Amino acid sequence: MNRHPARRITHAAVLCACVALLAGACSNSADSADSGSGEVASGGVDPGDSDPLGSDSELEAATELLDGIVEDTMERTGVPGVAVAVVSDDEVLYTQGYGVRSTETDEPVASDTVFQIASMSKPLSSTVMSGLVDEGVIDWDDPISEHGNPYPLSDPWVTEHVTFADLFSHRSGLPGTAAGNDLEGIGIPRTEVLERLHLVPLNPFRQNFSYSNWAMTLGGEVAAMAAGESWEDLSERILFEPAGMDSTSARYSDFLAAENRAEQHALVDDEWVPEFKRMPDGQAPAGGVSSTVEDLGRWAVLQLANGSLDGEQLIEGESLDVTHTPHITKSQAVGDSPASSYGLGWNASEGSFGLEWSHSGAFSTGAATTVKLLPDSDLGIVVLTNAAPIGAAEEIADRFLDEMVADGNTEDWAALWGERMGGLYGEQSELPGTPGDDPAHELSVYEGTYANDYVGDVTIVARDGSLVALMGPDAKEYPMTPLGADYFMYLDAPETPDYPALAEFTVADGATEASAVILGGFDGAGLGTLERV
Secondary structure (H helix, E strand, O other): OEOOHHHOOOOOOOOEOOOHHHHOHHHHOOOOOOOOOOOOOOOOOOOOOOOOOOOHHHHHHHHHHHHHHHHHHHHHHOOOEEEEEEEEOOEEEEEEEEEEOOOOOOOEOOOOOEEEOHHHHHHHHHHHHHHHHHOOOOOOOOEHHHHOOOOOOOOHHHHHHOEHHHHHOOOOOOOHHHOOHHHHHOOOOHHHHHHHHHHOOOOOOOOOOOOOHHHHHHHHHHHHHHHOOOHHHHHHHHHHOOOOOOOOEOOHHHHHHOOOEOOOOEEEOOEEEOOOOOOOHHHHHHHOOEEOHHHHHHHHHHHHOOOEEOOEEOOOHHHHHHHHOOOEEEEOOEOOEOOEEEOOOOEEEEEOOEEEEEEEEEEOOOEEEEEEEEOOOOEEEEEEEOOOOOOHHHHHHHHHHHHHHOOOOOOOHHHHHHHHHHOOOOOOOOOOOOOOOOEOOOHHHHOEEEEEOOOEEEEEEEEOOEEEEEEOOOOEEEEEEEEEEOEEEEOOOOOOOOOOEEEEEEOOOOOOOOOEEEEHHHOOOOOOEEEEO
């Protein structure tokens, strides 16, 4: 122990999941405790207490409680490995690993085990940006056009006026996961994805919250260009090195080089297996960080201590305050549930336990993480898991915080997070046919190369009596299963076989070859129609 959606069965699960949209949502439960009463429920800690874990006995009781919560969650869900850190009073009070790094090796998780943290990278990246603001290189309200942005968006006015704050608060108009994630999934590199964003139709600028990995990646990339560094080097210089986060990196190669790393696990035939990988370098500012709970605990302390760590002011408190301040409404108040808001890389809302800064991250390939900080209680928790998102990380965090600042019975967190994450990938639309039904034409009719400016070339070939789509610069193979007529389905995210994408070919009467195909995996923003070339 250490102190167009009709064309898409569902969205691409292989990419950095939008769990951040959920990370603060259940804090707005109608059954949440009244954290403003100033009273301490039985077993709880007064949110006004600046030192909720001030004594050794309190810390010991809290860690025993946390151990029990983690062990219960792991036993019930089967999640292979978990690591946690608890912070308070400008200290990392507790770090601990549980379970195994891989179900194939049974090597134990420790507090220094490196995990991929997915979208929990976003608040770390906003911390890096705050450091760059301190240096005077950028300001949050600077239009990125003032810093030589080479990546225009589809609206020239937005291109000229969109700011770093717009991009880091998901109010730029880029439409959520539809923009860029699909291209990254087939191996398109970062700069090429950014170059193609000008083809994506925008939602109304600054009017709605639309969670976009590539909006944030655009902001981080332009900021790094302004600093004359790569994003990865900038992150090291501004945050990782000064904060002593020696095991933290925004490079996938560093994660692979870590001997003590947690492999990702997905459920295959009801077993957690380390079958899939996720290389997130393309969207590094939004989801490419790997780290340990020891390192992330230090970063969480820095957040709660207004940018101070080990007695040194690493980031100015005023710069961090901006990231914790609501910039866009995520959801309106409903009944007794208050509105939820997003800051800059953070969910920032009043929730069940008072003011909460939080963010989750997930890869369907097998990573689920969360950080929850309660500034009024001077308390925070980081939870990392090496399993696909089923709500385990959030459950552990909320059960612990519930016990510490309320009466431990404000919500059935296991049921709530299981329900929320169970619907993470949306409801599957009705298929237009039955898998295995014969197509309307010979397979040779569908063979050929199809393209548009957004996706590039996709080649359809017949092989062993079925079709295979070859996509991306490395010609990744996607087998296509017939659904009858001119419909096929394919797994754009093999680790989530229950959520295939739909391919619909256009074949004119009497034609000997298809003239076009709509690939559902790219049609979230209406960019999935490819013409034969």
